[in-house]
Amino acid sequence: MPPMSAPPDLRTGTEGVDRRGALKLFAAGAAALATGCRPQEQMLPYVDMPESGASSDAAFFATALPLAGAARGVLVESHQGKPTKVHGNPDHPASLGGTDVFAEAELLALFDPSRSTSPIAGQAPVTWSAAAQRLRAAAGPGTALLTGPVASPTLARQIGALLDEVPGLRWFTERPAQPALEVQAGPGAMDRMQLWPDWDRTDVVVTLGADPLGPGPGQVALTRGWSRSRRNRRSAARLFAFEPVPTLTGTKADYRMAVRPEDLPGIAEALRAALDGGSDVPAPVARAAEALSAAPGRAVVLPGPDLPIETQALIDEINRTLDAPLARLAPAWRWPSLAQEDAGALTDAIASGEVERLVVLGANPAYTLGEAFEEAARDIEILHFGERRDETAAMAALHGPLHHPLEDWSDLRALDGSAALVQPLIEPLHETRSAHEVVEMLRGRTGTGPRALVQETWRAEWGEDFDARWHEALSRGVIEGFPVGTVSPDWPADTAVSETPDGAFAHVRQLSTSVLSGEYAPNGWLQECPAPLTKQVWGNAASFAPVDAERLGIEEGDTVVLRGGGTFARLPAVILSGQAEGTVGTTLGYGRKAAGAIGSGVGMNTAPLGPRVDVERVDGGAELIRTQREFGQHDRDLLRSVTDAEAGLESEHHQPASFYRERDHDSPSWGMVIDTDVCSGCNACMIACQSENNVPVVGPEEVARGRHMHWIRIDTYDLPGEDRRGFQPVPCMHCEKAPCEPACPVAASVHDEQGLNAQVYNRCVGTRFCQANCPYQVRRFNFFDYSDSQAYADLGADLLQAMRNPDVSVRGRGVMEKCTYCVQRIEAANHAASREDRPIADGEVVTACQSACPAEAITFGDVTDPESAVSRAKENPRHYALLEHLGTRPRTTYLARVAPGAEEDEGA
Structure with a gap:
């Protein structure tokens, strides 16, 4: 299904004048870019406006966005030469039409006023020609190149040529932190493989510390595959989760067991024993083994990234015995033909004198490698190239700003091995360069732009078919026939499970659902996006099991100090149902020192603490800011559940009697159904709505007062008797x-x-009577002029004006705001249908939250059409309305989640 009401226009432009950039965004400020090594591509205003050039018409362009070293294919909506919204690309295997919070927030990252605007040496501005001279002088023995994860075939080709041309140059790679289903494939740090399940052939999944539905470059595709598998084979599909700290995957598991990290290897051994016919195993393990045995060739066990290599080998053996529908792929960032070294070895190489100069490209070792790197690298020359002045740029002799992906030409591989082209949606807003150009400068070459460099790669790959395949790849957003590399693991001979030392608390570090491993800390949309299970914003916390919190005398909001790895972190405490006793959970990506005005000083960096910590409760010092503080349902049936054995809800389609007459509606008349059984709480709908409807950031102080502005929220509730939490998206009813x-x-x-x-x-006078009368609390009041004068006020709010959707008004201070079912999209469909003298087709109008949802949990359409998808959803036996006893007759309704029966769930 296309993401918008009109079919996407995937025009690719032509050689010479690039019509995608037909209007420059800033005629005065950005008209003349400073001279440098990159020849400027010509971008001119329209002479004759094309049909799609009217302000109300949008064009769509296929490209790819990187995340933790891998691509997700997207369609970017453009109005008059500037991008305004990111959508999933249905043709790309890593998105399948959905998005995640990080893709949706890339627009704010593009127009962020805190981005670097020009090269500097120390505190003095320099030209790109001077930067190129310093790079050429640095290329030689004793120099190391440190990059982020490189998933670009073109960039890998350039680095390979660089290594051949510069004797003694070493290449270090910062691997992405904890990508979903990326595990060890051998004893070396770079021996990794990406597991990729075939959901179409999967009925049973067992996870051992893995979170395939959690944040990362595989989240959209894995969530969509899981949700479709669950819908298609609900009676057979089963998900078993064994994990220490609740994850998004664990919340959707049919059977879940909280276990400490050191117990996971034992769970794997027990699972192997049960599959071999053993009976002396825990009941939950025996149940999982029984389900695996009953689905040969359609069952898979997914290991977490932190399991010992011996356990990884054991799980790989189990999957081969099961003939699991599981591909073992080379990671998108791994290039076996090149001499790649792990960034973990860089600090020692600098300290030993082997590295005298360091060129950093798209990485931030001062944050990711910590104080040891800062101390070792204090006396070497660092040349840093990145999108912003981060912690490493502050140490560098030279900093050069890079393009944002929406300004750049490149190519990228996805986790499943597929490749896609990256094309710019707008001319660079600042005096930036592509990473491809920086590598060429290091090679002593200038004058070739990134587009030509990318074309060189694919011209060699495609030969005489280049022109046709190039335009097809630009149009579809995916490269057909690109070879996918597979991995044969090289396991150590000794596969005995190693002992885990006793003492203190096990420290479980998870990727943040908002800032990932820190790279999105400068993004206000994401800092204000609540953590799914705790609803915390603007920071991270330490989570405890209820039994541990009681033993230590810790209450929610108390300040605790975690000590480990020779350092400490001071964090607020949260108490999380379903967490294993003896564990402390934290999220990575916080504690940035140089993440701009938005991200600096938010939260604490817990990566250096290590796998074991001591815990001490202290007075004051950490604030817990949340958008939801109460997680109990208090005997109200808000998030309803049915079991596999039940036909549906007892109060099926209950409509209370009313004194008011029924209101007749002509077609179309709109409604929505949200399936809570497959909603994974990923927040993609929330950020998509924020992007589509120009919803502002209000900042931590305002959120602490309860004044967040999101038009759709995801309520999180404790599930009675299940020791876990579930999710319920709540837009306007x-x-x-x-x-x-x-x-x-x-x-x-x-x-x-x-x-x-x-x-x-423009009629609202801000009495807030409507908010007081709304039982669903879905209306938001503009206490201040948030759009222009709050979180980004000192950074240059004028730049953010270009980011906003021109089809949606920007609300001023003193009015109520709310979800409108994306009425601008409804009106666009009405106009299109009127011009063509036809009714609006079912599925032609797709709301922003619906198009983003990777689980396809949201159905929208005409409720007066009995054959529409939304009408069929409302006939589902699991259908119900929230607070239906109030008689408000909401158009937004729900499908109850499906839980295992009481007998089946006993002991899980």
Whole structure:
């Protein structure tokens, strides 16, 4: 299904004048880029406006965005030459039409005023020609190149040529932190493989510390594959999770068991014994083994990235015995033909004098490698190239700003091995360069732009078919027929499970669902995006099992100090149901010192603490800012559940009696159904809505007052009797009997002819009566002029104006805001259907939250059409309305989650 009401226009442009950049964004400020090594490509205003050039029309372009060293294919919506919205590309295997929070937030990263704008040496600006001279002088023995994870075939080709041309040059690679299903494939640090399950052939999944539905470059594809598998084979599909700290995967598991990290190897051994016919194993393990045995060729065991190599080898043996539908692929960042070294060895190489100069390209070792790197690298020359002045740039003799991916030409591999082209959506906003150009400078070459460099790679690959295949790849956003590398693991001969030392708490470090491993810390949308299970924003916390919190006298919001690895971290405490006793959970990516005005000083860096920590409760010093503070349902059936054996809910389609007459609606009349059984709480819908509807960031102080502005939230509830939490997205309910409407003294809240509960912003006077009358609490009040004067005020809010969706008004201070079912998309479909004299087709209107959802949990359409997808969803026996006893007749309704039966779940 295309992401917008109109079919995507995947035009690729032509040689010479690039019509995608037909209008320069800033005629005065960005018209003249400083001279340097890159020849400027010509971008001119329109002479004759093309049909799609009107302000209300959007063009779509296929490209790819990197995340932790791998690609996700996207379609980027463009209005008059500037990108305004990111959508998933249905043709790309790493997105399949969905997005994640990081892809949606790339627009803010592009227009972020805190990005670096020009090269500097020390505190003095320099030209790119001077930067190129310093790079050429640095190329020689004693020099090391440190990059982030390189998933670009073109960049890998350039680095290979560089290594051949410069004797003694060494290449170190920063591997992505804990990517989903990337595990050891041998004893070396670079011996890694990416596991990729075939969900179409998978009925049973057992995870041992793995989080395939969690944040990372595989989240969208893995979540979509899992949700489709669950829908297609609900009676057979089963997910078993053994994990120390709750994950998104664990919340969706049919059977979940909390175990300490040191117990996971024993769980793997017990699973192997049970599959071999052993009976002396824990009941949950025996149940998982029974399900695996009953699905030969359709069952898989997924290991976590931190398991010992001996356990990884054992799980690989189990999967081969099961004939698991699982591919073992080379990681997207791994190039076996090149001499890649792990960044972990860089500090020792600098300290020993082997590395005298360091060129850093798209990496931040001062943060990722910590104080040891800073101490060792204090006296060497560092030339740093990145999108912003981070911790490493502060140490560097030279800093050069790089393009944002939406300004660049490149290519990228995805986790599944597929490749895609990266094409720019806009001319560079600042005096930046491509990473491809920087490597060419290091080679002593200038004058070749990134587009030509990428074309060189694929011209050699495609030969005479280059022109046709190049334009096809640009149009579709994926390269057909690119060879996918596989891995044959090289396991050590001794596979005995090693002993884990006793003492203190096991420290479980997880990727942040908001800032990943720190690279998204400068992004205000993501800092204000709540953690799914704790609802914390603007920082990280230490999570404890309830039994440990009681023993230590810790209450939620208390400050604790974690000590380990020769350092400490001071964090607020949260108590998390379903966490294993004896564990402390933290999230990575915080504690940045140089992440701009938005991300600097937010949270604490817990990576240096190591796998074991001591815990001490102290007074004050850490603040827990949350968008939700109560997780109990208090005997209200808000997030409902049914079991496999039940036909549906007892209160099926319950509609209370009303004194009001039924309101007749002509077609189309809109409604939405959200399937809580497959919603994984990933927050993609929330950031997609923020991007689509120009929802502002308000900052930590305002959130602490309860004034967050998100138009859709995801409520998280403790599930009675299941020792875990579940998710319920809550946009505006669009009630047919809306309590907000009669309360408004100026008729700013009204019902329209299409069944929408509309909000007339320029009529609202801010009485907030509608908010007080709304039982769902989905209305937001603009206490301040958040759009222009809050979190980004001192950074240059004018730059952010270009990012905003021109089809949605930017609300000023003193008005109520709310979800509108993306009425601008509805109106675009109405206009298109009217021009063509036809009705709107089912599925033609897709809301922003619906198009982003990787689990396809949201269905939207015309409720007056009995054959529409949304009408069929409302006939599902699991269908119910939130707070239906109030008689508001909401148009937004839900499907109950499916839980295992009480007898089946006993002991899990």
